[in-house]
Every structure is written in C-alpha cells, then in structure tokens.
Amino acid sequence: MTLFDLVIRSMRKNIKHYYLYFFALIFSVVLYFVFATLQYDSAVVERAGQSMKFSSAFKVAGGLLIFIAGIFIVYANAIFLKRRSREIGLYQLIGLNKGAVARLLIIENSLLSAGALLIGIGIGILVSRVFLLLLMKLVDYEGFIALSFSTAAILQTVVVFVAIILLTTIQMIYTVYRNTLLSLFNADKKGENPKKPKTFVSAVLALLGIGLIVFGYWLSANMMNTMLFFNMIAVLVSTILGTYLIFRVTISWMFYQIRSRKQGHLGLKNSLSIGSLMHRMKGNANSLTIITVLSAMTLAMLAGSYSLYYSTEKESRYSMPHDFMFESDEGLAAQFGEELIENGIDFTSEKIELLSVWGTFEKDVFPEWDGPMDGTYGFSIVSDQQLEKAGFQVEAPKKGKAVMHDMNYAMSMNNMKLPFDVNVTSGESDRQFRITELGSGNVVNFVSVGFQLVVNDVYFEELKEQLPLESEGNMVLDVYAVNLLDRDQLEAASKIFSQSKYIDNAEGENYAYSTDYYSMYENGILTNGLLIFIAGFLGLVFLISTGSILYFKQMTEAEQEKQNYATLRQLGFTVKDIMRGIIRKQMFVFGLPLAIGLLHSVFAIKAASFLFMSDITIPTTIAMGLYALIYIVFAFLTVGYYRKTVKAAL
Amino acid sequence: MNKTHTSQQTVLHAQNVRKSFGTRGNVQEVLKGIDLRVNEGEFVGIMGPSGAGKTTLLNVLATIDRATDGAILIGGDDISKMKDAGLSAFRRDKLGFIFQDYNLLDTLTAKENILLPISLGKVKKKEAEARFNDIATILGITDIAHKYPHEISGGQKQRTSAARALINEPSMVFADEPTGALDSKSASSLLGTMADVNKKRGVTIMMVTHDAVASSYASRVVFLKDGQIYSELYRGDKTRQAFFQDILKVQGVLGGDSVDTI
Incomplete structure (x- = not known):
C-alpha cells in the first residue's frame, strides 16, 4: 500500500x-x-x-x-x-x-x-x-x-x-x-485538575479583575479631557486585562469557593457544569478572553456603524435644517423658485434675517477640554417667528433670554451647564442674553454664521432697532430658505440646484458651503452605507469564527466526556437530567463572553456617543440584539451536539 | 442449605431471558433462555468462558440493556415492561454499579463521585453526609475524599466506585469484573470488603468475573456456557479455599480462558 x-x-x-x-x-x-x-x-x-x-x-x-x-x-x-x-x-x-x-x-x-x-x-x-x-x-x-x-x-x-x-x-x-x-x-x-488556589493571592487577583473593568468603564465615561488619547489606551488596557483576570482567576476562584462550600454535595447540575468547567479553566481562559474582547469590538463596531447609517438622515437634517438656502442673493433664490415651478415642484420660500454680531461667553461655561473659550465669537440672532414660517419649529423664551444652536459645538454643548450668559459686545452698549436652552443642530444651513441665538420675535425687532448693526463688522444677513412640500421631489430639485449658476461664484468656484440637504444626505448614505456593509461583513466573519471556535471546542469536550455521560446514564440519570447540567455549562461558556462583551461594547458606544447628535439607543439595540441572536444559534447547535452525544453514550 | 435461601425473599427473578444481537438474516442469540433467582443477601458470582454471555446477562439484568424476550423481576418490579425513564429512575434508586475501569468522573473528587447517585436532591444533606461517612469508613477511603481520581491508586478508585454503588442503599449491586484492572493484593482487599459488606449489611451482590479467585468470595457461583446456565455451585460452609478448588474443577470441565493460567 x-x-x-x-x-x-x-x-x-x-x-x-x-x-x-x-x-x-x-x-x-x-x-x-x-x-x-x-x-x-x-x-x-x-x-x-x-x-x-x-x-x-x-x-x-x-x-x-x-x-x-x-x-x-x-x-x-x-x-x-x-x-x-x-x-x-x-x-x-x-x-x-x-x-x-x-x-x-x-x-x-x-x-x-x-x-x-x-x-x-x-x-x-x-x-x-x-x-x-x-x-x-x-x-x-x-x-x-x-x-x-x-x-x-x-x-x-x-x-x-x-x-x-x-x-x-x-x-x-x-x-x-x-x-x-x-x-x-x-x-x-x-485537562488540568483544579488545584486549591492560593487563597489570598487569588482573592486579590479576582477582585483586581473586577476592579480593572469597573475602572475602565468609569474612565471611559470621564475621559474627555486634554489626555484623551492616553485615556483611551488606559481604558483598553484595563478592560482587556480585567477581562483576562476574570476568566483566568475570578471565575476559578468563585467556582472554588462555591465548590468547597458544598463539601462534596455538588449535585448533578453543578457536577456537569462547575466540575467540568474547573477542569479546563486554565486552557479555556485564553480563548474565552479573546472571544469576549473580539465580541466587544465587533459589537461596538457594528452598533457604531449601524447608528451612523441609521441616523444619517437625522444628522444631515441637523446641519441642514432647510432643503436649500441662498445667501443674500434674492434674485438667485427667485430664479431657482421659477425653475422648480417649471418642473412642477411645490415649495415654500422664506426670508430669514440673521443679526450677525460679536460676543463673548461667560467664563468657564465650556468644558475644560474645549480649551479656553474666552475670546470673541460670531453670533447670529434669529427670530423664532421667521424660523417658524420657514418650517422650523422652535419655542423662544421671553425677552432677554435665548435658545442657542450650533451643531459644530454639539459635543461641547452636551457638557454645558444651563443657564449661562452671553455678552454681545457691540458698540457702547453691552447686551446680555441668558441662554436657557440648548437646541440640537443648526437653525439655518450655513455653518459660517456662528452660534445661533433664537429669540422671540418682539424682542428680535427691538434688537434690530437698537443694536449698532452697521458698525464693527456687525450686519444684517438675509438668507432665503427653500423647502419642498413633497419629500419625494428632493432628488429632482437637488439636481436642478447642482447647476453651476446656483452653486458657483463669479470665478466659477464652488461656494464654501453651497450644498443642499439632499446632496449631503446622499453623500452620507454612500459613506455610511459602505461603512455598515464592511462592518457587517467583518462582523459576520468575526461572529461565525468565534461561534465556530466555541462550537468546535465544545465538540471536543463532549467527546472527551462521553464516558462520563455513559457512566451517569448507567447510574440511572436520564438524558434530560444530564442535559440540564450541560445547558448550565453552555450558558456559562457562551453566555459569559456574550454578556461581558455586550457590557464592554455598551460602555464603548456610550463613550463614543458624542459623535452623534441623535439618540442611538434604537440602532444600537437592534445591532446588538441581532448579534446576540446569531451567536445564540451556536449555543443551540452546541447543546444539540451534546444531546446527541449523551443519547448515544449508552 | 437450600432451605435457608428459599426462606429469604427473592430480590431478582429472571425467567427465560433471551437476548439476540444483529439484524435480520444475521441474528446471533447470546442469551438462550436464562432462568435465575437471586435471594436477598446473596453474593452471586457469574463465571464462564469468553463469549458465554456473562456481561450481556449482567447488562440485561441491570437494566442497562433490554432483553429480547423473557421477564425480569427485581424487588417485585418487572423491569422488562418499564419505559426508559422508569428504568433510569429504577437504576438510580434501587441498583448500584461497579465497573472494571471504575468509571469515575475525572472532573469530580472521590466524595463528589460517591455522592452522585443521590445528587438529585431526594436525600437530605445531613442524611447524605451520614451515609457517606458510614460507607467511606467501611471501605477505608475517608482520607482520599477530597482527592481527584488521577491522584489516587487503582484500588482506591475501585473502592470509591464501590462506595458510589452503595450510597443509594440499593436492593442489588452489579459488579462487572471489578478486580479486572487491579493487582492481586488490591483485588483481594476489595473482594474481602465486598464480602464483608455483603455479610454485615446484607447487600445483595451479583458479580461477573472470569477469575476463580474473585468468585471464591461469593456465596454462589453460576456458570454460563453458550448463553445458557451450565451449572451452579454453592459455597455453604466450605472454606474459601475449598470453594475455590470446586470452582476450578467446574471451570476445567467448562473450558475457558483462565484454565491454562492455573
């Protein structure tokens, strides 16, 4: 042969x-x-x-x-x-x-x-x-x-x-x-045989594992300061090390405590779960740690990119609250309107006046990591009624108070304490605004208008009279907001808008901010769609790989323990009795990495949530739920394999 | 002698037990109608050459395997009519097992192994602890209670296995070549203890063995040949040595694997 x-x-x-x-x-x-x-x-x-x-x-x-x-x-x-x-x-x-x-x-x-x-x-x-x-x-x-x-x-x-x-x-x-x-x-x-752990050292390490993870979580929620990068590394190191210690020491230590407290009266379920797990804890610690960390990373990646994709529309709306906007040039806005009518597109076109002024913030209003914000900044004062006419709903407070909007500072604004004062330092007379509310996103499309202060209309008219708007770089800026009545016509309108006459200046260059809502949204969908696809693809690969590795490992374990199942059945335990213990074991083998991975990723997403202006609870929950669901399929496959093994054992 | 036995209660009664293996066209009958009655407190040895059906008989009587035909009553229950779940419960509550290769769970300590059969919570912890102490003392394994199987010797493993077989106070203990993997000293020590337990606690034991020395500890030896009972020997008041000689004689006539070695 x-x-x-x-x-x-x-x-x-x-x-x-x-x-x-x-x-x-x-x-x-x-x-x-x-x-x-x-x-x-x-x-x-x-x-x-x-x-x-x-x-x-x-x-x-x-x-x-x-x-x-x-x-x-x-x-x-x-x-x-x-x-x-x-x-x-x-x-x-x-x-x-x-x-x-x-x-x-x-x-x-x-x-x-x-x-x-x-x-x-x-x-x-x-x-x-x-x-x-x-x-x-x-x-x-x-x-x-x-x-x-x-x-x-x-x-x-x-x-x-x-x-x-x-x-x-x-x-x-x-x-x-x-x-x-x-x-x-x-x-x-x-297969190792569980030894009596050195009680003191183990107890310390066991608690250290939990401590490291808790510290990592705490730091992840408090890392927004000048040492951001260092903090991120520290969070990673402490959670990964903590996870390893949990699997390597904490679990064994806890099992040992439970077991020695039972004094031999372990019971069948524990015999098949704790006994078997302790027997292989050392060998499994590494792979369980890797699987947990990988799961956490995958989950965070999936939930993050799905949230991006999911909130593309909302986030685009935050920076572009109006479908189209023209700056100063009323004629151009009218021309665009005519062209829309020609194409049978219904719309509203409203003028919005921006009182463009300079001002300063009350001291230490912005979080420390934003750097000192004690210089002079551009502000635009807007009337709530004008906005409402243009289709943007906002409730302005009484005289002397204002709602502040600016999507460029969304991150900082999440960390500001209300109320605070803004000083408009125009001419001789300083005027104070009490900011009682922070709005999400912008109220007009242009990013160059600075912090937008929405005030009530009566007050707005008063300000327009009193502020020295013709001096020191202050002025009244008129913008024209064009909003479609039918969302489905956005694409056609966007095509009309993309003509050179609307978006280019006299030299034939694009205006700095001359884009419309729909183009921005489309661009976001392209980028985020690609991101979610790649994240999903890699996530699927991660998921199936880790699931398979756990499944393969459990298959091997099932075969190694086949004789045990035969013995148990000879002793008179039914398949059902034995499976109860095995399911308990699988809940640990599959459940713990998933649970810890989920917890890790929840904190990771929380720490990264400053990237989003919109609430991402729903997309995150969907992504995590889907992941857990596919993951659990592997647990079921494994339990099925065990059942087959136990049944065939006798 | 027979009189004393019949006056006692019958624990196991097998009637015309048959067992065949294989599929149609290639059926092999291993047990060809066995009738056997075991009384309470007996220590029965089953002997016979390889292929005589010793282990098959033990498995069928011990409810691990099902007979093709015939009735088996243990403590009055007809096990040939029981369902699988019923059989499992029956094994757990009424029977004890000792295997040639111990079959201890290597993931559990000796004590945990021993307590397994009563681990489904029907026996209270205090009672279980008392039973454990009792049995561990008789078998001399109190010192190794918290050791894992890989840390103890073969003899100790088999004593642990025996303790596990006794913990649920079974009506009957089945032992399949319990001394097969032991050296002669550990073997005779174990057998001595088994005979002791049999006598003092009145535990009924059925032991399959091919070793004449091992079966000389029994109170009765049943010889199988080609799936049928060939003959029986009662020890009665004979010394173990004399009983051993009797067994050898039958074995010589029967022909078998261990004859040449003696």
Whole structure:
C-alpha cells in the first residue's frame, strides 16, 4: 500500500474529524472570495469612482479579513490535529518515520485544501450576487446590477489561501516533529485538575479583575479631557486585562469557593457544569478572553456603524435644517423658485434675517477640554417667528433670554451647564442674553454664521432697532430658505440646484458651503452605507469564527466526556437530567463572553456617543440584539451536539 | 442449605431471558433462555468462558440493556415492561454499579463521585453526609475524599466506585469484573470488603468475573456456557479455599480462558 492509498483510506474513515476543518476552510474561502469579487465588480467600481474612501476601505477590510481567516483556519487546524493526535501517534508506533507521517499529512492537507478552494469559490460565485445586491441597496445605487465573473478575484483568493494553507502545513509538520509519542497518545486526556488556589493571592487577583473593568468603564465615561488619547489606551488596557483576570482567576476562584462550600454535595447540575468547567479553566481562559474582547469590538463596531447609517438622515437634517438656502442673493433664490415651478415642484420660500454680531461667553461655561473659550465669537440672532414660517419649529423664551444652536459645538454643548450668559459686545452698549436652552443642530444651513441665538420675535425687532448693526463688522444677513412640500421631489430639485449658476461664484468656484440637504444626505448614505456593509461583513466573519471556535471546542469536550455521560446514564440519570447540567455549562461558556462583551461594547458606544447628535439607543439595540441572536444559534447547535452525544453514550 | 435461601425473599427473578444481537438474516442469540433467582443477601458470582454471555446477562439484568424476550423481576418490579425513564429512575434508586475501569468522573473528587447517585436532591444533606461517612469508613477511603481520581491508586478508585454503588442503599449491586484492572493484593482487599459488606449489611451482590479467585468470595457461583446456565455451585460452609478448588474443577470441565493460567 502506498502512502497515497493510506491517505485516501484514512480520509474516508475519518470524515467525522475532517468535516470540521473542511468547513472552516470552505467558509473562509467563500467569504474572502465574495469580498474580492465585490472589490472588482463594475457596479461597485462605478459607484466607488465618486469617492476614494471606497477603495481604501475595501483594502483595509480585505487585510483584516485575511487576518481573521488565517487565525480561524490555524485554530481549527490545531483542534483538528489534537483530535487526530492518537492516529498520528499510531502511524509512528507501527513504524512509519516522522518524515513519512509528515508527508502523509501534507498530501492530505493539499487534497483537502484544493477541495475546499474549489467548493468555496463555487459557493462564493453563487452567493456574491446576494452580497452585491445588499451593498448596492445600502448605498442607494439604482443602476442595473450584473455580476461579472472575475478572474482577478479568483486569482487573489487562490494566492491568499495558498499562503494560509502553507501556514497550516508548517503547523502540521511542527506537530509531528515536536511531539513525543507519549504526548500524542495522551493529548486527548489532557485537562488540568483544579488545584486549591492560593487563597489570598487569588482573592486579590479576582477582585483586581473586577476592579480593572469597573475602572475602565468609569474612565471611559470621564475621559474627555486634554489626555484623551492616553485615556483611551488606559481604558483598553484595563478592560482587556480585567477581562483576562476574570476568566483566568475570578471565575476559578468563585467556582472554588462555591465548590468547597458544598463539601462534596455538588449535585448533578453543578457536577456537569462547575466540575467540568474547573477542569479546563486554565486552557479555556485564553480563548474565552479573546472571544469576549473580539465580541466587544465587533459589537461596538457594528452598533457604531449601524447608528451612523441609521441616523444619517437625522444628522444631515441637523446641519441642514432647510432643503436649500441662498445667501443674500434674492434674485438667485427667485430664479431657482421659477425653475422648480417649471418642473412642477411645490415649495415654500422664506426670508430669514440673521443679526450677525460679536460676543463673548461667560467664563468657564465650556468644558475644560474645549480649551479656553474666552475670546470673541460670531453670533447670529434669529427670530423664532421667521424660523417658524420657514418650517422650523422652535419655542423662544421671553425677552432677554435665548435658545442657542450650533451643531459644530454639539459635543461641547452636551457638557454645558444651563443657564449661562452671553455678552454681545457691540458698540457702547453691552447686551446680555441668558441662554436657557440648548437646541440640537443648526437653525439655518450655513455653518459660517456662528452660534445661533433664537429669540422671540418682539424682542428680535427691538434688537434690530437698537443694536449698532452697521458698525464693527456687525450686519444684517438675509438668507432665503427653500423647502419642498413633497419629500419625494428632493432628488429632482437637488439636481436642478447642482447647476453651476446656483452653486458657483463669479470665478466659477464652488461656494464654501453651497450644498443642499439632499446632496449631503446622499453623500452620507454612500459613506455610511459602505461603512455598515464592511462592518457587517467583518462582523459576520468575526461572529461565525468565534461561534465556530466555541462550537468546535465544545465538540471536543463532549467527546472527551462521553464516558462520563455513559457512566451517569448507567447510574440511572436520564438524558434530560444530564442535559440540564450541560445547558448550565453552555450558558456559562457562551453566555459569559456574550454578556461581558455586550457590557464592554455598551460602555464603548456610550463613550463614543458624542459623535452623534441623535439618540442611538434604537440602532444600537437592534445591532446588538441581532448579534446576540446569531451567536445564540451556536449555543443551540452546541447543546444539540451534546444531546446527541449523551443519547448515544449508552 | 437450600432451605435457608428459599426462606429469604427473592430480590431478582429472571425467567427465560433471551437476548439476540444483529439484524435480520444475521441474528446471533447470546442469551438462550436464562432462568435465575437471586435471594436477598446473596453474593452471586457469574463465571464462564469468553463469549458465554456473562456481561450481556449482567447488562440485561441491570437494566442497562433490554432483553429480547423473557421477564425480569427485581424487588417485585418487572423491569422488562418499564419505559426508559422508569428504568433510569429504577437504576438510580434501587441498583448500584461497579465497573472494571471504575468509571469515575475525572472532573469530580472521590466524595463528589460517591455522592452522585443521590445528587438529585431526594436525600437530605445531613442524611447524605451520614451515609457517606458510614460507607467511606467501611471501605477505608475517608482520607482520599477530597482527592481527584488521577491522584489516587487503582484500588482506591475501585473502592470509591464501590462506595458510589452503595450510597443509594440499593436492593442489588452489579459488579462487572471489578478486580479486572487491579493487582492481586488490591483485588483481594476489595473482594474481602465486598464480602464483608455483603455479610454485615446484607447487600445483595451479583458479580461477573472470569477469575476463580474473585468468585471464591461469593456465596454462589453460576456458570454460563453458550448463553445458557451450565451449572451452579454453592459455597455453604466450605472454606474459601475449598470453594475455590470446586470452582476450578467446574471451570476445567467448562473450558475457558483462565484454565491454562492455573
């Protein structure tokens, strides 16, 4: 019998062991191939032509994908090799030398990998269309989508996976050459036996783990100061270290306390959960930590990018409360209006007067990290009634008081204490405004108008009379707000607006802020749609990889404990009794990383919520819920596998 | 002698038990109609050459496997008519098991292993603790109560296994080659303890073994051949040594794996 025959025979006999590794390979190939295909797809390239972000985002994500796929495959291969170590030992026992065994494994690996590549690319061709449609839907592309068969994508996939497969081959050779026969035969019996922890040291470390995480959370909520970058690093280090300590020490310590308190009366459920978990805590600490941290990162990434996508419309509205706006030029606004009428678009056009003045803030109103804000700033005083006519609802307080708006300072404004005073220092007479409320976003489209103070109309007229508006750079600025009655006509109107005569100045250059709401929204959807797609894609890969790793590990554990289940059933425990204990164990194995990961990501999102002006509770909850749901599927698969094992045990 | 036994209550009564393996066309009958009655307080050894059906008989009687035909009554309950869940509960409450390879859960300490059969909460903690102390003292394993299986010797493991079999105060204990993996000193020590427990606590024991020394500790030895009962020996008032010689004689006639070694 040649070596090749032996390979074929062993592969046929061991399908059960192989399919796990095979699945991991195929899965990685499919996802990478889909990604590569999208990168080369003509529709994507066309849409991407509009922004550089597209291609660079794809490149970064592609790199990350290779990284994850590499780790996942190497990990699956490690589990696969461990399960087969007895077989590898047996070959050597019956006289094959290490070189021959290594050759045997390499032939096997090549056959498997070639098969996985073929199948993976095949499935990839089938599913890439689905992903393409999804991406194009997310970025609002309405052209015809035809999927072209991309040889470049195939080539790229093959190159990447040949490299990864070389890595696993090295891993296999290493296993054969570095292990003694004895260790090969005992590999599946390994498992530590819980020792009595050094009570004092363990207790301290156990509490330190919890302390570090709490400190990280606290710091994440209080890191907005001049040391922001340093704080971010500190948060990361302390939560990751804390997570590791939780899995490595705190849990074992707690289990040990529970167990010793029971004095041997552990009960069946605890025997199958705590007993089994303590038996392998050391080996599992690393992977559980990695899975928790990865889950937290993925969750934060997903929730963050989904929130961006979800709130694109709202955030665009905050900076562009009116659909279109013209500065000073009444004629241009009228011309635009005529053109809209010609196209059958209904709209309102209102003049809004801005009293543009200079002023100062009360001392220390702004948070420390904003730097000293004690200089002179531009303010625009606006009448609430004029705004209301233009379709912007705002309730202005009584005389002497004002509502302040400015989306550029949204972050700082979240941290300001009300009420405070603004001094308009125009001419001889200072005038104080008491700011009683902070509004969200802008009240007019232009960002160059400074802090907007909304006052009630009567007061506005009084100010207009009294303020020296013709001197010291103060003035009355008229803007014209054009708002459509029918949202569906925004796109057509935006097209009309994009003509050079509306947005360019005399020299043919774009005005600094001459854009409209819809263009801004479209741009946001493109960027955020791409972001959510890539985040979702990577998130899915992360999720399935971590889920699979947990599943594979539990599969191995189930097989190692099969004899225990047989014994328990002989002792008279039903499958149901045993499964109760196993479910308790799985709630820990799957539940704890998920729970801690969720908690981490909640705090991460909270810390990052200053990026948003809108409330992101809903998108965050949806993203996290979806993640948890898919994750739980793996827990169910695992429990199913255990049930099968327990049932077959007797 | 027979009289003293019949006056006692019957714990196990097997009637015409048959067991076949394999699918249609390739059926192999391993047990060909076994009739067996075990009385309370008996220590029955089951012997026979390899393939005689010893372990199959034990599994069928111990409710781990189902008989193809026949009735088995344990303590008055007909186990051949019970459902799986009923059988599990029955095993947990009424039977005890000792296996050749101990079958201790390596993730649990000796004490945790021993307390397993009464771990579903029907026995109060105080009572469980008392039973544990009682049994651990008899089996001499109080010192190793908090050790894990990998930290103790084979003999200690088998004593732990025996303690686990006794903790639920079973009507009957089944032992499958309990000394198979032990050296002769540990084996005879264990068997001595089993005989002791049998006598002092009146625990009924059925033990499958191929070892004539092991079965000489029993009060009765049943010989199987080709799935049928070949003969029976009662120890009566004989010394263990004399009983051992009797067993050897039958075994010689029967022919079997251990004959040549003696």
